[in-house]
Amino acid sequence: xxxxxxxxxxxxxxxxxxxxxxxxxxxxxxxxxxxxxxxxxxxxxxxxxxxxxxxxxxxxxxxxxxxxxxxxxxxxxxxxxxxxxxxxxxxxxxxxxxxxxxxxxxxxxxxxxxxxxxxxxxxxxxxxxxxxxxxxxxxxxxxxxxxxxxxxxxxxxxxxxxxxxxxxxxxxxxxxxxxxxxxxxxxxxxxxxxxxxxxxxxxxxxxxxxxxxxxxxxxxxxxxxxxxxxxxxxxxxxxxxxxxxxxxxxxxxxxxxxxxxxxxxxxxxxxxxxxxxxxxxxxxxxxxxxxxxxxxxxxxxxxxxxxxxxxxxxxxxxxxxxxxxxxxxxxxxxxxxxxxxxxxxxxxxxxxxxxxxxxxxxxxxxxxxxxxxxxxxxxxxxxxxxxxxxxxxxxxxxxxxxxxxxxxxxxxxxxxxx
Amino acid sequence: xxxxxxxxxxxxxxxxxxxxxxxxxxxxxxxxxxxxxxxxxxxxxxxxxxxxxxxxxxxxxxxxxxxxxxxxxxxxxxxxxxxxxxxxxxxxxxxxxxxxxxxxxxxxxxxxxxxxxxxx
Numbered sequence: 428x429x430x431x432x433x434x435x436x437x438x439x440x441x442x443x444x445x446x447x448x449x450x451x452x453x454x455x456x457x458x459x460x461x462x463x464x465x466x467x468x469x470x471x472x473x474x475x476x477x478x479x480x481x482x483x484x485x486x487x488x489x490x491x492x493x494x495x496x497x498x499x500x501x502x503x504x505x506x507x508x509x510x511x512x513x514x515x516x517x518x519x520x521x522x523x524x525x526x527x528x529x530x531x532x533x534x535x536x537x538x539x540x541x542x543x544x545x546x547x548x549x550x551x552x553x554x555x556x557x558x559x560x561x562x563x564x565x566x567x568x569x570x571x572x573x574x575x576x577x578x579x580x581x582x583x584x585x586x587x588x589x590x591x592x593x594x595x596x597x598x599x600x601x602x603x604x605x606x607x608x609x610x611x612x613x614x615x616x617x618x619x620x621x622x623x624x625x626x627x628x629x630x631x632x633x634x635x636x637x638x639x640x641x642x643x644x645x646x647x648x649x650x651x652x653x654x655x656x657x658x659x660x661x662x663x664x665x666x667x668x669x670x671x672x673x674x675x676x677x678x679x680x681x682x683x684x685x686x687x688x689x690x691x692x693x694x695x696x697x698x699x700x701x702x703x704x705x706x707x708x709x710x711x712x713x714x715x716x717x718x719x720x721x722x723x724x725x726x727x728x729x730x731x732x733x734x735x736x737x738x739x740x741x742x743x744x745x746x747x748x749x750x751x752x753x754x755x756x757x758x759x760x761x762x763x764x765x766x767x768x769x770x771x772x773x774x775x776x777x778x779x780x781x782x783x784x785x786x787x788x789x790x791x792x793x794x795x796x797x798x799x800x801x802x803x804x805x806x807x808x809x810x811x812x813x814x815x816x817x818x819x820x821x822x823x824x825x826x827x828x829x830x831x832x833x834x835x836x837x838x839x840x841x842x843x844x845x
Numbered sequence: 846x847x848x849x850x851x852x853x854x855x856x857x858x859x860x861x862x863x864x865x866x867x868x869x870x871x872x873x874x875x876x877x878x879x880x881x882x883x884x885x886x887x888x889x890x891x892x893x894x895x896x897x898x899x900x901x902x903x904x905x906x907x908x909x910x911x912x913x914x915x916x917x918x919x920x921x922x923x924x925x926x927x928x929x930x931x932x933x934x935x936x937x938x939x940x941x942x943x944x945x946x947x948x949x950x951x952x953x954x955x956x957x958x959x960x961x962x963x964x965x
Contacts, residue, residue: 514961552934599956600846602933610935 436481451493453540462593472497542657543603549618557592558621619666622650626670661716665723668709672729675702687834691738703733721757743773760791776805796825847957848937853921854950856895873945890927
């Protein structure tokens with residue numbers, strides 16, 4: 428065999444690993460019924476591919492080859508271990524007596540297996556931080572170190588979360604299946620929540636020096652695309668649209684010096700048109716499906732902003748109308764706050780301030796930075812300098828991010844000159 | 846798989862329920878019990894007397910101590926349980942969600958530790 432052939436085989440194996448290792452893993456988990464066994468089988472299968480493909484050429488269906496090789500390797504491994512641990516004999520026998528998967532059905536099963544894996548990793552019976560870690564590890568293929576780095580924590584912490592989650596999956600028998608129709612809204616909600624958490628962690632880092640950790644946002648968008656491809660539900664489209672529309676403004680939301688730039692002050696020529704087009708198209712598609720959910724509505728609002736050539740030409744009436752529906756679909760104080768900001772733009776600062784004060788008077792959002800900075804901004808526009816200063820100071824006391832801190836300090840200096 | 850569904854609720858509310866509501870609740874429990882017996886999910890199930898009737902027993906340094914009351918004071922108390930047979934956690938959650946107590950209290954679903962049968 429020439430070195431050339433070996434080199435080409437290695438390149439093919441590497442490429443298949445990048446494009447298909449998660450799919451192969453998802454199917455192996457189903458066939459073997461165990462995460463750790465499936466991961467081991469995956470590595471054994473790729474090791475075997477490296478050896479055999481350079482000798483015999485790349486098989487016609489590499490993915491199916493990897494699945495069946497992985498399955499045999501796992502049975503071998505269990506057989507070997509069963510000699511020392513009798514309790515494994517039963518598992519080995521069960522695996523051997525199950526017929527190998529039919530290659531024709533495999534293509535379809537592989538699609539379902541990816542979805543099964545997503546639903547398993549985002550099962551609401553697992554703690555939320557474990558759902559995030561497990562999804563990034565198993566569905567996206569990030570290493571424990573990469574996940575730990577993205578969440579500013581230590582690899583052993585992430586590893587422990589994943590191990591505990593896998594233990595619960597095994598002990599409580601969380602099944603490897605796509606939820607039935609009646610359970611789908613709750614279960615899909617849990618999946619979308621995880622994807623959006625990952626996106627937001629990348630988009631608004633909750634602490635630290637940098638405002639943006641784009642790798643996580645990119646990973647969330649990839650997940651969102653996968654989900655829309657596998658399960659074209661309106662809210663999955665809405666969420667992907669929302670993430671793309673936010674992402675389109677990434678370059679415009681911070682100055683070269685790392686300062687935060689508000690939507691109204693952003694240089695709109697920096698917005699990425701192709702992401703806006705894709706995001707808006709997804710919103711339109713989701714809207715025609717007539718089941719309006721919070722992600723679709725938020726995406727529709729983001730799309731209205733994206734359509735305005737300048738901040739001054741924003742269609743605030745349409746934005747307020749969308750918020751009116753959103754408040755009904757998702758009656759959260761934060762949504763009411765955002766609606767108040769839109770009302771202020773449509774009807775003037777006093778109208779918005781009245782709503783924010785009512786929310787705060789009710790005892791909601793008292794510790795929420797953006798409630799105080801929004802209030803401060805409206806007071807500033809009304810010329811109520813003392814009130815504006817107090818609210819900026821309250822917001823400043825709640826911030827944990829350097830760019831936000833600098834932004835609020837700049838605003839405080841500005842009103843002192845008013 | 847067997848799962849134990851533990852029914853927690855604020856037992857102090859029980860005596861305050863109007864007669865009609867208590868009767869409705871008991872009827873709902875009766876219907877639920879019948880339905881999971883008919884579907885083959887039922888293994889066992891009982892309502893418990895309130896925690897005022899509980900005693901907690903411990904042996905420390907070989908000495909028996911018995912105290913009055915439940916082992917921990919909680920806002921919601923264990924008021925009953927079902928042991929069910931379900932194929933996996935999703936089915937157990939689905940059955941647990943149909944327990945009438947889920948509407949006002951909470952149902953804790955716990956897998957039972959099953960000892961594998963000895964290999965003959």
